[in-house]
Amino acid sequence: MTTPYQPDQVEAKWRARWAERGTNQPDLDRPARPFYNLMMFPYPSAEGLHVGNMFAFTGSDVYGRFKRLQGYDVFEPIGFDAFGIHSENYAIKIGQHPGRLIPQNIANFRRQLEKIGGMFDWRHELSTTDPAYYKWTQWIFLQLYRAGKAYRKKAAVNWCPNCKTVLANEQVEGGACERCGTQVEQRFLEQWFFRITDYADRLLGNLATLDWSDTTRTAQRNWLGRSEGAEIDFPIQGERGRGNGEQVIRVFTTRPDTLFGATFMVLAPEHPLVATITTPERRAAVEAYVRAAAAKDLVSRKVVERDKSGVFTGGMAINPATGRAVPVWVADYVLMEYGTGAIMAVPAHDERDFEFARQHQLEIIQVLAPAAEVARPSPGALTEALTDTGGMVLVNSGRFDGMPAEAAIKAITGELARQGRGKAVVQYRIHDWCISRQRYWGPPIPIIYCDSCGPMPVPEKDLPVLLPEIEDFRPDDSGVSPLARHEEWYFVDCPGCGRRSRRETDVSDTFLDSGWYYLRYPSTEFNDRPFDPARTRTWLPVTTYIGGNEHAVLHLLYSRFLAMALKDLGHIAFEEPFTRFRAHGLIVKDGAKMSKSRGNVVIPDQYIAQWGADAFRMYLMFLGPLEDGGDFRDAGISGPRRFLDRVWALVGDAEPGGEISAELLIRWHATKKKCAGDIEALHYNTAIAALMELVNHLKESGCRSQEIVSDLVIMLAPFAPHFAEECWERLGHTDSVFDARWPTWDEALVVSRSVELPVQVNGKTRSRVSVPRDAPEEQAAAVALADPAVHKFVDGKQVRKVIYVPNRLINFVVG
C-alpha cells in the first residue's frame, strides 16, 4: 500500500532542496547553452500576488523548465517594480511611508512566488527601489543627457487645485480629480523628455524582423502612428504680417489632394501665432476662449465631443492653391502636440471640419467626387463629409480637375514644393517621452541647477542621488516635488563652480526603472557597473519574454528605445532587447479582467493550501491556450489534482521491463512528440490533455512499464515540478528530474502502419475502415466498398467519382 500524495509536505521538501542544491542557479559565467527566460516583474501591491499574476508567471515558468529539460542552461530571474505612483498613492491612502510599506509587500510576494514553484534564481533578485539599482537608472539618464537625447521643456500636466497636486491621466475621471471631485486644470511645468521620436523610424522598421506576437506588433505600429503627408504654408493676409518677411501658418495634412477645398483654418489654442493674428476687436473673445481651453484638464480636452467649440480670430490667410483669403479660427479640437498645431480645414472631406463648419456657418466646397458622378457638377449640399480617396477624382480644383485623388496627393505636393510653399513630410503620432514626475516615490533625476552654470549633470562618482527618507512625502501646492521641502537635500554645491545650487526635485517615470531591468539581472552582484560586459554578451538579448499585452506599448516600446540608445552610445552590442516575445492572455473573473480596481482579485494562497501548488499550476495551464487567458472558476481544480493522484499510483506500481503492446508503444511515442510540440507553441492545455490520454491508456492496458512512467514524470515536470521531483525520487533517482532530458521519440513509431480511414458517401461519413498506411486508391476503395455500412449507400447507384486523400479519407460521389 503506497502512501497517498501529500502536496504540502512534498512541495516544502523540494523547495528546500532546490535552494540547498542550487538547482535553479545556472553557471552565469560558463553556460554551455544559455537561455534567458524572462517574465514581467511584478509591482508588489499590498494585496499580494493574485491568480492573474500566477497564471502569467507559471506560463513563463513552464516554458523555462521545458527548455531546461531540453538541455539549456536556463536563467529565470525575478524582481520587483516597486517604485511609482501606485505604491505612493496606496501609501498615502493608508497613511504609511512607502519606504516601510514596500519591503513588507515584497516579503509577501517573495513568499508567494516561492510557493508557486517558479524556477527562480533568487541570487539575482532585484528591486528598482534599491539604491544599488537606481544608481544605474540615474546613470542611464546621464548617458542620454550627455548624448543630447534628454532635454527640458515646458509641458502641460493635470493639476488638482484642491489636492494641490499633479495627477496622472488615470487619476482624472471625467475632468475631475478622482479623489476629491474638483475640476482639474492644466499647468505648464518644465519637464524632462527623452527623444524617442528620433527613433520612431527604427522602432517601426525593426518590428517586421521581430519574433513577437502579432497583436503586440500591431499595437506598437499603431502607437507609433506613422502618417505620410505634406506641410503647407498659408501666408497671413494683411498688415499684421510684421517686417518684410512673409508670415505664414504652417499646417500638416495627409490630404493635400483636398487643398482647393480648404475654406478656413484652425489653430490650437496654444499656437504661438494666435496672438499675432487676432484682430483688436476680436482679442477679448479669443483670449477668453484660450483661457477656458487651458482650464480644461488634459483628459477631457481629448474626449470627442459632438460640440465643436471655437472662436474667429478676425485674421485671414491665403489658400496657396486658390489665392483666396480664408478665415483663421481657434478651436480646441486642434491639438498643439500633433503636426504643427494648425490645420487647413476641408469641411467637405473631413468629418471634424464638416461638423465645425456646420456649427459656425462656414463655407463648404466639394473638391472630390466619385469618378462616375463627375458629369453632374455640384449635386447640392453635402449631408456628410466624403472622406474616401478610392474612386474619387478632383473637381473645383483648377487644372487638377479630373485627376484621381491618390495621384493628386503627389501632384499637388510636388507643385507646392516647386513653389517653395510646401513639402512632403512624415509625421508620427508618438511624442517624446516625458519622464518627469512631480512626486516622491521614484529615483531623483540626477541634475543640479546652478545660477551661473545652468543645469549640471551630477558627476557619476556621486551616484546614486539617494532618495531622502522624509516623513512628509505628500505632494503639496508648490507645484514641485515634496523633495524641495527637504533643504538639507535640496541645496547642494554645483559640481562645476562649487556655488550653492539646487537639485532637480522631480523623480523619473517608473517606466524608466522597468525599461532596463532585464539588463541588470545577470549582473546584480556588480556594484561598479550597471551590466557586466561579459555577462551581457553571454546572456543577452533575452531569449524569450512572456508577458501581458497591457504593456504592449509603453513598457516594450520604452525598453526597445533605451536599448537602441545604449547601443548607439556603445554600451551594448544589440538594439532589440527581446528576441522572442509572446503575450499571454488575461485571467477573467466574473466577466471582467482581474484587477485591484475592479475588486475581483483572487489570491492563490487558499487554493494552493487546499490542492497543492502543482495541481493549481496545472489547473491554470489547462484552462486554455496561454495566449488566450481564461475564465477563473474554482470548480475545475479537482480534475488536475485527480490526475496527479492517478500518476502517483502509477509510479508506485511501476515495474522495470514490463510488456508494452504495439498500440501503447505508438501512443507513448506520439505523446512525447505532441507534448513537446504543444509546449513549444504555448498550447499547454493540449499538452496536458495528451499526458492525461497517455495515463488513461496505461490504466486501460494495465501496463506497468517503468520506462513509460519515467517519461511521463519528466513530461509532467514543467507543469508540476515538486510532484515530478518526488516521483522521480520514488523511481530510484538521486538527482533532480530537471537534470534529466526530455524523452526522445522514434519518428517511425509515431506513424502507425495501418490507419483508420473515414469513408464518406456524398460527403457524409458512413463508416471507417482499416487500411495499410499509404495504401493505393484501388486497394482503399475495394476495402471501403466491402464494408456493409458503406455498401448500403452505394449499392445500385452509379459511382461517379472517388476522392481519395491517402491516410485521411475516401469519399464516393454517387448519383
Added chain:
RNA sequence: GCGAACGUGGCGGAACUGGCAGACGCGCAGGACUUAGGAUCCUGUCCCGCAAGGGGUCCCGGUUCGACUCCGGGCGUUCGCACCA
C-alpha cells in the same frame, strides 16, 4: 469612430495546410465498494428518435466531392487607441 482578436455541448476548451466535429477536463446521471461519502472505481452524457436514420460549430448566402476552417453580407462579445488633421 478607427484598429485588433474572437463567436463550437450545461461549462473551460479540442479539431495540424479545407477531410471522423465535440479530444481532455469539469459538471451531471446511473452503478460498484462502503457504517458513511463531498474519497475511489466503472458506465453514460451535442440535439431529435425505441431504432434505422436525421439535424447540428452565432445568422443569411456563396465556392467545393467535402466548410468550425475559405469568400460576401449581417448580428454579437472582448481588448487596444480615441478630435492624430
